[in-house]
Amino acid sequence: MHRNTHTVTAGYDARAHHGSVKPPLYATSTFSYPSAQHAKDVHEAYFRATPPDHTPAEPNYIYARLDHPNLTMLQARLAVLDGAEDAACFNCGMAAINAVTQAFLRPGDTVLHTRPIYGGTDGLLYTHLIRFGITPIGISDALDEAAIRTAAQDAAARGRLALVMVETPANPTSGIADIALIARIAAEVGQAQDHRPLVVVDNTFLGPFQQNPLAHGADLCMTSLTKYAGGHSDLLAGGVSGAAGLVHTLKQLRTLLGSQLDAHTSWLVLRSLETMHLRTERAGDNAAAVAHFLRGHPAVASVNYVGFQRPGSRAYEVFTRQCRGAGSTFTFRIRGGEPAAFRMLDRLRVIHMAVSLGGTETLICHPATTTHFNVPEARRLEVGIDSDTLRISIGVEHEDDLIEDLRQALAAVPQASEAPSCTQEASLPGAETPASTLAMSPTLEASFPATQPTQPALQASFALPAAHALTPDVHDTSHHTNLPAAQTPHPTLQASFTAQTTLASMPDAHDAPQYTAVSAPAGDRPPSETGSLLPEPV
Numbered sequence: 001m002h003r004n005t006h007t008v009t010a011g012y013d014a015r016a017h018h019g020s021v022k023p024p025l026y027a028t029s030t031f032s033y034p035s036a037q038h039a040k041d042v043h044e045a046y047f048r049a050t051p052p053d054h055t056p057a058e059p060n061y062i063y064a065r066l067d068h069p070n071l072t073m074l075q076a077r078l079a080v081l082d083g084a085e086d087a088a089c090f091n092c093g094m095a096a097i098n099a100v101t102q103a104f105l106r107p108g109d110t111v112l113h114t115r116p117i118y119g120g121t122d123g124l125l126y127t128h129l130i131r132f133g134i135t136p137i138g139i140s141d142a143l144d145e146a147a148i149r150t151a152a153q154d155a156a157a158r159g160r161l162a163l164v165m166v167e168t169p170a171n172p173t174s175g176i177a178d179i180a181l182i183a184r185i186a187a188e189v190g191q192a193q194d195h196r197p198l199v200v201v202d203n204t205f206l207g208p209f210q211q212n213p214l215a216h217g218a219d220l221c222m223t224s225l226t227k228y229a230g231g232h233s234d235l236l237a238g239g240v241s242g243a244a245g246l247v248h249t250l251k252q253l254r255t256l257l258g259s260q261l262d263a264h265t266s267w268l269v270l271r272s273l274e275t276m277h278l279r280t281e282r283a284g285d286n287a288a289a290v291a292h293f294l295r296g297h298p299a300v301a302s303v304n305y306v307g308f309q310r311p312g313s314r315a316y317e318v319f320t321r322q323c324r325g326a327g328s329t330f331t332f333r334i335r336g337g338e339p340a341a342f343r344m345l346d347r348l349r350v351i352h353m354a355v356s357l358g359g360t361e362t363l364i365c366h367p368a369t370t371t372h373f374n375v376p377e378a379r380r381l382e383v384g385i386d387s388d389t390l391r392i393s394i395g396v397e398h399e400d401d402l403i404e405d406l407r408q409a410l411a412a413v414p415q416a417s418e419a420p421s422c423t424q425e426a427s428l429p430g431a432e433t434p435a436s437t438l439a440m441s442p443t444l445e446a447s448f449p450a451t452q453p454t455q456p457a458l459q460a461s462f463a464l465p466a467a468h469a470l471t472p473d474v475h476d477t478s479h480h481t482n483l484p485a486a487q488t489p490h491p492t493l494q495a496s497f498t499a500q501t502t503l504a505s506m507p508d509a510h511d512a513p514q515y516t517a518v519s520a521p522a523g524d525r526p527p528s529e530t531g532s533l534l535p536e537p538v
Helices: 003-009 036-048 069-082 093-104 119-132 145-158 179-193 244-257 263-273 276-295 314-322 337-345 377-382 399-410 414-418 466-470
Strands: 086-090 110-113 135-138 161-167 198-202 220-224 238-242 300-304 329-334 363-365 389-393 423-427 444-449 458-463 494-499
Touching: 003 069, 003 276, 069 086, 069 220, 069 238, 069 263, 086 093, 086 244, 093 119, 093 161, 093 198, 093 220, 093 238, 093 244, 110 119, 110 145, 119 135, 119 161, 135 145, 145 161, 145 179, 161 179, 179 198, 179 314, 238 244, 276 300, 276 329, 276 399, 329 337, 337 389, 337 399
Parallel strands: 110 135, 110 161, 161 198, 198 220, 300 423
Antiparallel strands: 086 238, 220 238, 300 329, 329 389, 363 389, 423 444, 458 494
């Protein structure tokens, strides 16, 4: 069955709920037992073994903090979408991240992580967990095998490497990490230290319709359900999917932490998942058009859009193997720093200036002063988050209205009118560059003519690698998103798309621009850079 169908059917059987076509909302905190023996049995099963299956005859619920029908439905559906045995849902994304670290780390352990990483995760690792003797180590380039091995060896030398936290694409730079390569190196570390570190991938930026980390070797897939899954900016939720044993550990801890997802929010997310593939596709089409417009605007220095990978680069190879879409959240750098960025932001009329992403509406923010405000400046600059950087999450509005809003707002930036004939720099995350100069997938700049067409109508095809044949929905139209055209179509699996962007406007291999790395050398955060304990918004 295709994923599109699973979004509507998985986890719910109307026959078990009095024939209700849609899932009922179970607004109760506790559940009655049919007998005293049944009460004993379900408590013993929950706390001493594994929770029993829920059936209409024997629902086996105890108390809503432990489990409830709406949570059961949502977790079953999320597991199917992620290709997992089970899933655990939490009351926000940070609760899910925190549960993973508390469940699988102990004092003296080390955590290996890609860079940059979500501001809340960064704060948890560097301002909280270090107080318990846990040492975080960053990977300078998550596409380079030597860089990953070096960081893994460093982490293993400082303690038991217990967890590898991967974020791909990265928030906010859209840098790509090679999940399969990282999983392979984690397995090798496990053989050497007698304990295989768990590989946990934050899949928030792409979601299950454009990337499935578990299929590439990850142990757990972590998602802020607040974003694309919820999709309407009206709820908070988080989810973790994976093997049943690992998820059971998280559910048991969730009971103690009290971070379960309530019935109403579970019901809302379950409802929202039904249209996730439609929203993902529409937002992806819009994002490609907006990214292409920004790349051709003289006030914009560079665009970090996942779909702009340079063919032949390492990032392009990983992208085409690992992803089925480019997503709809990306960053661009405006000329003129914070003053120019603020001037442009204050002129927007259609696009909302706010943190978060993945909603039906388009959102934009200045990461250095919002989502990553609490990350020390030196750390931000190392990974390419400077005062020029703006993050935009494209919604489902009409693309022309979004482009026009950006056009009129960018007119407030002096460079927009003073330099109409300047060259346009497009950022190409992940191009080939020495690992020592890069963070995550490197940010590189290349020159493109500012006069290139901004909105050509284009029919193109993208060939998916053979590895994607393992997914059941190979003809799923939700995968027809905005990807760069492949060099050689795969004979067995193709997804076509219509977009208003193309890599055809980029120089070919015989006329390639000179690329210059612009990110500073990456390093591990000194223990003294602890900052405050306040979490960052998303």
